[in-house]
Amino acid sequence: MNDSAFDSFLKEFIPQVADKENQLSKALWILETTGSEDASRLLATLDNEFKLLFSDEKIYEKLIYFQKNGITDPFLNRQLNILINEFKANMIPKNLLKEISEKEASLALTYANFRTQIDGKVFTENEIRDILKQEKDVELRKKAWDASKDVGITLADKIVYLAKLRNKVANHLGYDNYFDMMLDLNEINKDMLFETFNDLKVQTDESFVKMINEVNETLANEYNVGIEDLGPWAWKDPFCQKDPIEHTKIFKIFENLDILEIARSFYDKMGFCIEDLIKRSDLYEREGKNQHAFCIDMDRKGDVRTLNNIKPNAQWMETLLHEFGHGVYYQCIDSKLPWLLRTVSHTITTEALAILMGRQVSTKEFLQDFCACEDEQLLNDIEKGTKREQLVFSRSAFLITEFEKCFYEDPDQDLNNLWWDLFEKYYSIKRPENREGKQDWAAKYHIGLAPVYYHCYLLGEVFASTLHNQLLQVAKDDKIWKKPAGKFLEEKLFLPGNKYRWDYLIEYITQKPLSSDAWVSECNR
Numbered sequence: 111m112n113d114s115a116f117d118s119f120l121k122e123f124i125p126q127v128a129d130k131e132n133q134l135s136k137a138l139w140i141l142e143t144t145g146s147e148d149a150s151r152l153l154a155t156l157d158n159e160f161k162l163l164f165s166d167e168k169i170y171e172k173l174i175y176f177q178k179n180g181i182t183d184p185f186l187n188r189q190l191n192i193l194i195n196e197f198k199a200n201m202i203p204k205n206l207l208k209e210i211s212e213k214e215a216s217l218a219l220t221y222a223n224f225r226t227q228i229d230g231k232v233f234t235e236n237e238i239r240d241i242l243k244q245e246k247d248v249e250l251r252k253k254a255w256d257a258s259k260d261v262g263i264t265l266a267d268k269i270v271y272l273a274k275l276r277n278k279v280a281n282h283l284g285y286d287n288y289f290d291m292m293l294d295l296n297e298i299n300k301d302m303l304f305e306t307f308n309d310l311k312v313q314t315d316e317s318f319v320k321m322i323n324e325v326n327e328t329l330a331n332e333y334n335v336g337i338e339d340l341g342p343w344a345w346k347d348p349f350c351q352k353d354p355i356e357h358t359k360i361f362k363i364f365e366n367l368d369i370l371e372i373a374r375s376f377y378d379k380m381g382f383c384i385e386d387l388i389k390r391s392d393l394y395e396r397e398g399k400n401q402h403a404f405c406i407d408m409d410r411k412g413d414v415r416t417l418n419n420i421k422p423n424a425q426w427m428e429t430l431l432h433e434f435g436h437g438v439y440y441q442c443i444d445s446k447l448p449w450l451l452r453t454v455s456h457t458i459t460t461e462a463l464a465i466l467m468g469r470q471v472s473t474k475e476f477l478q479d480f481c482a483c484e485d486e487q488l489l490n491d492i493e494k495g496t497k498r499e500q501l502v503f504s505r506s507a508f509l510i511t512e513f514e515k516c517f518y519e520d521p522d523q524d525l526n527n528l529w530w531d532l533f534e535k536y537y538s539i540k541r542p543e544n545r546e547g548k549q550d551w552a553a554k555y556h557i558g559l560a561p562v563y564y565h566c567y568l569l570g571e572v573f574a575s576t577l578h579n580q581l582l583q584v585a586k587d588d589k590i591w592k593k594p595a596g597k598f599l600e601e602k603l604f605l606p607g608n609k610y611r612w613d614y615l616i617e618y619i620t621q622k623p624l625s626s627d628a629w630v631s632e633c634n635r
């Protein structure tokens with residue numbers, strides 16, 4: 111009885127949501143491909159209308175009523191839980207909701223328009239990153255690293271204010287703080303998260319420290335300074351997240367290759383046709399267009415698109431495989447599923463798949479198969495670089511996740527000190543000097559604007575490693591671009607859509623709960 115009442119409710123409510131989401135996607139697509147101001151205003155209006163659909167208290171009460179009376183069908187129950195989580199975050203005083211969106215929009219604008227200076231000359235974020243990637247002059251590197259943190263001083267107060275508003279929302283909904291709320295609404299168990307991260311750290315600390323010692327030696331030689339004089343300025347990116355030892359050679363491999371054709375052939379070998387996806391996508395650089403990359407499911411009916419800015423280098427090869435990975439996932443979801451379940455299961459599962467696909471680019475097998483690269487020394491160097499990056503990135507994910515936990519527990523503490531305490535804890539490197547009174551934590555985009563999200567990247571990496579091993583077994587080969595591997599992904603990961611919670615889906619695919627084994631052994635290899 112309750113089941114059929116809920117089903118009727120869905121039939122009436124969902125078409126409105128589906129329609130609004132489709133309009134929202136269209137406005138977003140126009141904005142990202144053109145930079146149109148009209149599209150930006152339209153997007154804000156539609157976003158507000160979309161949120162309004164999920165803030166009707168009468169409907170929320172109805173959903174709670176359905177929940178209390180119990181839904182017997184597991185897939186109806188899944189849809190009910192998805193809706194309740196969606197509504198819950200909006201069940202707060204409207205003025206608070208409004209203040210938060212305004213503050214977030216203003217923070218985003220300040221961030222986007224911020225330009226730093228070195229010796230009186232203005233630099234964009236990309237220009238700063240380029241200096242850290244290539245420059246040999248130590249003094250200029252130090253200035254560039256320093257300049258990369260300037261934005262933090264401008265943003266810090268705004269972020270702290272916003273964090274307190276976010277905590278108010280959480281308290282209103284019965285959570286201790288925003289960090290706990292976000293994990294819960296995203297179906298992630300906090301104890302499990304920290305236990306997993308601790309396990310990853312403990313099991314790879316030895317490899318990490320060994321790697322850091324080698325890195326320090328290399329960097330000290332590269333810049334002709336003593337090891338004790340090294341600092342984050344010597345790394346190749348502002349947040350110590352990438353391989354600190356440059357290997358530009360992998361970039362050159364793709365110089366004269368058609369990377370779109372390689373991507374097409376890669377997916378074709380797995381049995382996935384990406385012609386439609388390519389046709390709908392916006393692939394090349396253009397004035398006014400978003401400079402990054404993403405994939406979007408426009409209507410949950412097969413209109414899947416990617417935005418890219420293809421250039422013939424390794425980074426775009428990886429990005430292309432990554433975004434098309436999200437794309438084939440969306441495309442292969444069972445089209446007969448109800449709308450709420452006709453999407454990916456979680457950020458973790460779709461990121462894991464996309465990361466797995468992108469990662470192939472730096473494997474020997476890929477470079478041999480698709481780029482005819484046979485230089486053993488180079489192939490070994492590239493694989494070593496991937497391992498370094500995997501270790502380094504994990505430390506930054508540990509740092510950011512623990513920082514956010516402590517930040518939302520007490521936004522008034524000395525946050526810069528907290529940031530560098532955690533840096534020393536996870537990187538086994540001393541903090542740089544003269545950072546007192548700075549706000550280096552606030553320079554990291556995600557802390558202010560994509561809060562309580564970073565852990566998903568690392569959980570995605572971990573699941574990607576497990577999935578990789580499984581696909582090799584299925585393919586009975588040393589490479590995953592084989593039809594049986596594609597078929598396995600389609601049946602086990604893609605088709606079920608959002609029928610199962612992400613952790614159950616992982617168990618369904620791998621026959622056991624999310625395990626760190628594969629990731630750990632990759633790091634310790």
Ligand SMILES: [Zn+2]
Nearest residue numbers: 432436461464
């Ligand atoms: Zn992605």
